[in-house]
Amino acid sequence: xxxxxxxxxxxxxxxxxxxxxxxxxNAGRIPLSxxxxxxxxxxxxxIALFVFIPISAMLSLWGLPSPDSRLLALPxxxxxxxxWGGILSVLFAKGLGLDRAQTGSLYCCGTFTNIGAVGxxxxxxxxxxxxxxxxxxxxxxxxxxxxxxxFPIARWYGMDDGPLTFRNLRFDPILRVVICALAxxxxxxxxxxxxxxxxxxxxxxFMIVATVLFLVAIGMSLRPSRMARYTRQWxxxxxxxxxxxxxxxxxxxxxxxxxxxxxxxxxxxxxxLSSMPVAMTALVPPSLFRLDLDLANAxxxxxxxxxxxxxxxxxxxxxxx
Numbered sequence: 001x002x003x004x005x006x007x008x009x010x011x012x013x014x015x016x017x018x019x020x021x022x023x024x025x026n027a028g029r030i031p032l033s034x035x036x037x038x039x040x041x042x043x044x045x046x047i048a049l050f051v052f053i054p055i056s057a058m059l060s061l062w063g064l065p066s067p068d069s070r071l072l073a074l075p076x077x078x079x080x081x082x083x084w085g086g087i088l089s090v091l092f093a094k095g096l097g098l099d100r101a102q103t104g105s106l107y108c109c110g111t112f113t114n115i116g117a118v119g120x121x122x123x124x125x126x127x128x129x130x131x132x133x134x135x136x137x138x139x140x141x142x143x144x145x146x147x148x149x150x151f152p153i154a155r156w157y158g159m160d161d162g163p164l165t166f167r168n169l170r171f172d173p174i175l176r177v178v179i180c181a182l183a184x185x186x187x188x189x190x191x192x193x194x195x196x197x198x199x200x201x202x203x204x205x206f207m208i209v210a211t212v213l214f215l216v217a218i219g220m221s222l223r224p225s226r227m228a229r230y231t232r233q234w235x236x237x238x239x240x241x242x243x244x245x246x247x248x249x250x251x252x253x254x255x256x257x258x259x260x261x262x263x264x265x266x267x268x269x270x271x272x273l274s275s276m277p278v279a280m281t282a283l284v285p286p287s288l289f290r291l292d293l294d295l296a297n298a299x300x301x302x303x304x305x306x307x308x309x310x311x312x313x314x315x316x317x318x319x320x321x
Contacts, residue, residue, distance in 0.1 A: 282296055
């Protein structure tokens with residue numbers, strides 16, 4: 001419970017700091033033009049993407065324990081969740097008649113899932129330290145998929161026109177940094193190089209710093225009065241996140257036989273991780289690629305708030321799996 005309160009506190013305080021800063025700028029008490037404000041927000045996001053997240057991922061993979069061979073399908077289930085969430089979001093966008101900028105934002109909200117800050121925390125609170133390795137395996141390909149597939153697709157939606165081709169899925173600088181970090185972490189792990197004890201705390205600390213940077217940047221762009229216009233969109237994302245994705249991915253985990261491993265713990269962890277809200281990272285592409293940032297903000301805020309209902313429902317459903 002302490003960790004949950006700390007997590008919620010970090011989210012709330014960081015958002016408030018960013019929002020208050022925005023209000024000071026709007027009131028003229030901080031001399032920043034709209035262009036410089038946007039540049040500052042993007043710079044904070046880039047520092048998180050290029051520095052803190054890659055280092056945290058590398059240190060986490062370096063210390064990952066050797067898994068049971070039957071659990072090697074966990075990364076594939078993670079990929080399946082992100083792909084299916086993206087497909088559902090595009091289908092919903094067509095049904096809602098959204099334009100390219102809104103479709104791109106809805107795609108980001110459908111595919112980016114908060115399994116790092118919230119999902120892993122919920123899994124550990126519910127099932128203790130035994131869930132940590134399962135969470136690490138599930139999200140093993142997270143950064144690689146996001147930056148090699150999701151970011152380029154979001155960038156394409158921010159373009160004026162043209163078909164989506166392999167040229168759109170280019171090897172951009174963010175992906176280069178992430179691949180190098182992942183390769184280094186996995187390499188050190190496979191070579192059996194012992195990870196210093198302090199690196200575990202460093203990995204967690206860097207992820208917290210990245211989270212704070214993202215949240216402050218989000219607060220700097222929040223416009224609560226505009227979010228009410230996106231009720232249909234965030235309801236669609238809520239259906240995707242809390243029904244469409246978890247039903248399919250948890251069924252796949254059950255079909256693999258995860259209900260028979262360790263008392264069903266892997267199945268329950270998959271159910272938790274596939275039921276999480278929109279990730280903070282989903283707000284980065286709309287900011288960088290001229291998508292509908294207000295739509296993304298609304299989906300993030302309302303699906304995160306929905307955890308008040310989702311978590312008690314999970315407490316009821318999980319023992320039945």
